[in-house]
Amino acid sequence: MARITPTPGQKILYFLLVSLGIGILYIDINTNSFQEIKHGYKSLKISSVYILKNISIEPVRRVLNLTKSKKTLLEENTNLKKALDASYLNNYLISRENSFYKDDNILKYPLLDDDFKANYSLAKLKDLDPNIFKCCDKHRMYIELFSNSKEQSNLESVVFNKSGIIGQITNDGNYLEVILLTDVSHSIPIKSISDTFFCNAKGSGRANIIICSYNPLIWDEEILLTKTFYTSGLGGIFPRNIKIGNVSNILDISPNLREIEIALSANPLDDEIFGVFKN
């Protein structure tokens, strides 16, 4: 049987729906009005997986654990894993090239019961879409703090893993939304070790690459490949003198514009446990 090509009425409907789609797209790109729906869907997805896992896999696992008398051992193992992850983060903080704190003795352990005594909080990864991270401009990650204390706002807090800084918190909802350094709308003030070169490095939209654009006629310090860059501390969000990464590429756009691509030391895909600095 032959199919009927769209009638004039159907054509009008198509036109209206395409216009509506373009309108929604324009609004979403410019205002982010549908973020709540997207976050709701993500929360629903995570919760559903969690509940399904609890209903289906966990009981079986629990029975198996009981039969093998390994429950206590597993709990101990989980705690040890958590403590090990925390110690990795602590090691990063007190390592020689980083200066989050001048005095190592004031570093407080993040697994303390009293959250206010610890200098940073531990958080676990909830959602990071590697496809979006590898393909697109918007690089976001969702994490959840181990402690459920809601008394303190985490907005603009710095997030790091055992290799370095990976971003900062932009949304303090059920899960903390982290804007990664590589997001095109993010920029971080950086400097060279000699303190004679400063610039704002913007996210490139590519995995682990940020871009610093500057005028070589103004900043005459010679920038070579593999040169290391650090946070400048300007802006007051990121601490000073934290290693960010090394120069991976230099592009001369014009006589008064040069772009350097910096390969970041820290990759958010490497870890599932993160540290969140308190403001």
Place this chain on the structure above:
Amino acid sequence: MKDMVKKTIFLMVMSYVEINIAATLSNFFIIFPITFLGYSFYVYRTNSNANPIEAFLFGLLVDLIHGSYFGLNATLFCLITYLINSYSNAFKIFSYLQVCLFFGLSATAYVGFTQLVLNIYNFSYITLLVSSFFNIIFCILVAIFTSYFPKISRLKI
């Protein structure tokens, strides 16, 4: 209603597969929009004209699942539905190769539009060309498969 649920589950499964293979394929500069192609094949195979509102709503669902901007897939799903419905009778005088080229190039246009919206700062022509080649080859393989194994596939291309 039952048909709607079946189509929704089909799209969700396709999206799940697409999301899971995307990271691997991106290493080879390939974007394979299997959800879009799957929906296009469905509209192509169906005996009656697909409803534009249905196409729009399925597009919104795909937007939600993929985490892309709302309206992107909705618009593109509407457009492909319109195109396929318009040329439904013309397809009957097309050769297999022409139909495959149509779907492969539609998928390429989809990749191009989505990249323009989602990844404008790093738009890559290499990705577009390699994806185009891959999608056309995929459509040809599907056509060959359905021609040689009609009982297994039961697809009419």
